[in-house]
Amino acid sequence: MTAMPKFRNRVTEMLGVQLPIVQAPMGWIARAQLASAVSNAGGMGIIETSSGELDAVKEEIRKMRDLTDKPFGVNIAQAFVRDPGIVDFVVEQGVRFVTTSAGSPTKYTAALKSAGLTVFHVVPTLRGAIKAVDAGVDGLIVEGGEGGGFKNPRDVASMVLLPLVRSKVDVPIIAAGGIVDGPTMAAAFALGAEGVQMGTRMVSAAESPVHGNWKQAIIDAAETDTVFLNRKFGPGLRALRTDRSEALEYADHNVMGEFGNAMKLYFGGDMNASLALSGQVAGRIDEIKPVAQILEETASGFFQVIDNLARNHSVS
Amino acid sequence: MTAMPKFRNRVTEMLGVQLPIVQAPMGWIARAQLASAVSNAGGMGIIETSSGELDAVKEEIRKMRDLTDKPFGVNIAQAFVRDPGIVDFVVEQGVRFVTTSAGSPTKYTAALKSAGLTVFHVVPTLRGAIKAVDAGVDGLIVEGGEGGGFKNPRDVASMVLLPLVRSKVDVPIIAAGGIVDGPTMAAAFALGAEGVQMGTRMVSAAESPVHGNWKQAIIDAAETDTVFLNRKFGPGLRALRTDRSEALEYADHNVMGEFGNAMKLYFGGDMNASLALSGQVAGRIDEIKPVAQILEETASGFFQVIDNLARNHSVS
Numbered sequence: 049m050t051a052m053p054k055f056r057n058r059v060t061e062m063l064g065v066q067l068p069i070v071q072a073p074m075g076w077i078a079r080a081q082l083a084s085a086v087s088n089a090g091g092m093g094i095i096e097t098s099s100g101e102l103d104a105v106k107e108e109i110r111k112m113r114d115l116t117d118k119p120f121g122v123n124i125a126q127a128f129v130r131d132p133g134i135v136d137f138v139v140e141q142g143v144r145f146v147t148t149s150a151g152s153p154t155k156y157t158a159a160l161k162s163a164g165l166t167v168f169h170v171v172p173t174l175r176g177a178i179k180a181v182d183a184g185v186d187g188l189i190v191e192g193g194e195g196g197g198f199k200n201p202r203d204v205a206s207m208v209l210l211p212l213v214r215s216k217v218d219v220p221i222i223a224a225g226g227i228v229d230g231p232t233m234a235a236a237f238a239l240g241a242e243g244v245q246m247g248t249r250m251v252s253a254a255e256s257p258v259h260g261n262w263k264q265a266i267i268d269a270a271e272t273d274t275v276f277l278n279r280k281f282g283p284g285l286r287a288l289r290t291d292r293s294e295a296l297e298y299a300d301h302n303v304m305g306e307f308g309n310a311m312k313l314y315f316g317g318d319m320n321a322s323l324a325l326s327g328q329v330a331g332r333i334d335e336i337k338p339v340a341q342i343l344e345e346t347a348s349g350f351f352q353v354i355d356n357l358a359r360n361h362s363v364s
Numbered sequence: 365m366t367a368m369p370k371f372r373n374r375v376t377e378m379l380g381v382q383l384p385i386v387q388a389p390m391g392w393i394a395r396a397q398l399a400s401a402v403s404n405a406g407g408m409g410i411i412e413t414s415s416g417e418l419d420a421v422k423e424e425i426r427k428m429r430d431l432t433d434k435p436f437g438v439n440i441a442q443a444f445v446r447d448p449g450i451v452d453f454v455v456e457q458g459v460r461f462v463t464t465s466a467g468s469p470t471k472y473t474a475a476l477k478s479a480g481l482t483v484f485h486v487v488p489t490l491r492g493a494i495k496a497v498d499a500g501v502d503g504l505i506v507e508g509g510e511g512g513g514f515k516n517p518r519d520v521a522s523m524v525l526l527p528l529v530r531s532k533v534d535v536p537i538i539a540a541g542g543i544v545d546g547p548t549m550a551a552a553f554a555l556g557a558e559g560v561q562m563g564t565r566m567v568s569a570a571e572s573p574v575h576g577n578w579k580q581a582i583i584d585a586a587e588t589d590t591v592f593l594n595r596k597f598g599p600g601l602r603a604l605r606t607d608r609s610e611a612l613e614y615a616d617h618n619v620m621g622e623f624g625n626a627m628k629l630y631f632g633g634d635m636n637a638s639l640a641l642s643g644q645v646a647g648r649i650d651e652i653k654p655v656a657q658i659l660e661e662t663a664s665g666f667f668q669v670i671d672n673l674a675r676n677h678s679v680s
Contacts, residue, residue: 053677053678055677057676173586173587173588174586174587174647175586192521192523193521194520194521194523194524200588202588204510204587204588204644204647205508205509205510205521205522205523205541205542205644206521206523207508207510207521207522207523207541207542207543207548207551208510208542208587208643208644208645208647208648209587211545211547211548211551211648212587212647212648214547215648225521225523226521226523226524227523229527231527231530231554231555231556232523232527232555234554234673235523235527235551235552235554235555236551237673237677238547238550238551238554238669238670238673239547239548239551240547270489270490270491271489271490271520271524271525271528272489272516272518272520280614298596327524328520328521328524329524331490331520331524331528332524332527332528332531350677351677353554354554354673354674354677354678355674355678357550357553357554357670357673357674358670358671358673358674360373361369361371361553361666361667361670362369362670362671362674
């Protein structure tokens with residue numbers, strides 16, 4: 049086997065990572081066990097704050113220092129963390145990379161940047177992207193509607209959104225939504241991304257702390273087995289198709305009040321106790337794999353796809 | 365300028381085209397004026413039958429013989445053409461390439477194949493793809509949910525659907541949904557396609573017969589300016605956001621009866637007289653261009669993207 053090429057672009061440079069592969073900040077899931085596995089495998093592990101449990105988050109960040117000496121980041125999910133001290137909190141933890149989401153990019157970008165952090169903002173539309181760039185972010189996480197979790201009710205697929213944003217802004221883009229392997233990473237790069245983020249793939253990883261029933265449900269899911277909820281009221285939500293989520297699909301009220309008991313699903317394995325947030329890529333995941341294997345296969349698959357494309361489409 | 369590389373793969377071989385770019389079979393729109401422009405530019409022009417106007421279609425096919433000596437095809441939209449004589453009709457016209465859609469692939473594939481035609485079936489899911497391959501089709505048109513027109517109510521984005529189908533079947537794939545230029549064509553090829561189909565881009569083309577108001581609405585649309593209708597009842601429909609389509613978005617009844625007067629919209633320019641079927645790529649189209657320019661820019665952009673990817677990601 050020949051040596052794998054190295055990635056070297058604005059994302060690897062700014063984040064200080066070997067692989068431009070970021071783990072998504074799923075609430076309660078994106079904690080030290082999973083994030084350290086991603087960082088140790090050469091990607092960017094992220095600690096979540098959307099659980100709102102800042103004391104627990106602090107402890108997870110402390111654990112990260114024991115579990116990895118590689119870079120890791122923190123996500124500030126603005127809608128869920130209303131404490132204005134969150135910026136000081138993140139800066140005090142010595143974190144160098146932050147993603148901000150679910151809120152205005154004008155709120156924290158300046159403070160985070162003046163503290164020397166690298167800031168990427170999560171955007172679901174071109175309008176959001178331009179607003180974030182105007183607010184001075186270093187880069188964007190461009191999130192297609194096929195991804196899981198909280199979504200813009202007017203969902204736009206990665207195939208449309210990525211090249212649109214790429215054509216209108218200059219900052220580096222990390223693609224989220226639909227990314228699960230080498231071919232999807234190569235497609236994202238063809239559309240202008242310089243990095244990718246994986247959510248559902250990481251929920252299903254060996255090091256993910258969620259109950260085995262959730263991982264099995266991802267493995268069992270077809271590509272049509274997610275539902276998009278709450279489009280009429282917002283925020284939208286993409287979750288695995290279950291009795292609970294199907295019953296809410298055409299609800300005539302805001303379903304945010306019907307999240308149920310997340311802990312009972314996440315860690316207790318009762319798939320109808322809450323909503324199992326997931327992207328359409330659930331239909332492409334057939335196996336629980338260790339994070340290191342996921343990242344290695346994604347990177348090698350990426351280079352193989354690029355190599356095949358170039359071989360088949362060069363001037364001869 | 366150096367010579368552009370040539371495409372040579374199973375789609376160009378089977379279809380006998382220079383460029384593996386197919387024009388989608390939009391009802392009333394995919395007629396000789398548009399289809400001949402696509403064929404003459406090196407792609408695959410397609411004549412529609414979803415209008416149900418078989419006499420008019422016959423006349424359009426006759427016109428094609430005057431307008432081009434390049435290959436062209438016909439789409440059999442099974443849900444709209446219930447006349448069982450459609451196979452004989454198509455065979456008698458001397459057409460060599462047929463796409464079938466909106467119905468079971470077992471219905472016409474054998475008869476078309478035994479008459480010597482090449483048959484591609486349009487599929488929106490992996491299950492549909494496997495069924496079509498089992499029915500003996502030569503290839504698939506894999507249609508992501510971001511595309512316009514009639515859709516599977518359980519829409520799946522191209523970024524997820526294409527590589528999923530690619531991983532499970534061997535026949536050549538033409539990617540539809542989200543395709544509008546070189547980067548999206550390159551992304552589709554990274555995901556395993558060997559050809560692409562464009563719908564909305566062709567509706568907006570200079571040679572498209574639709575009223576200028578529709579073309580202008582595509583140019584004015586943001587990426588979030590389509591709505592997905594009739595998910596609860598099926599078939600789903602993706603159309604431009606207008607007063608009429610927005611009012612139907614959460615309808616509690618099947619909206620197929622509220623199509624209105626298509627002719628008044630298509631050729632009269634009254635954007636609320638019917639539904640302006642369109643994909644999310646409306647948000648990426650800023651200009652009315654001749655078909656030849658669209659195809660030339662797509663092909664050259666494709667090779668440029670592949671070249672850049674290979675340059676930036678090779679063993680050095």
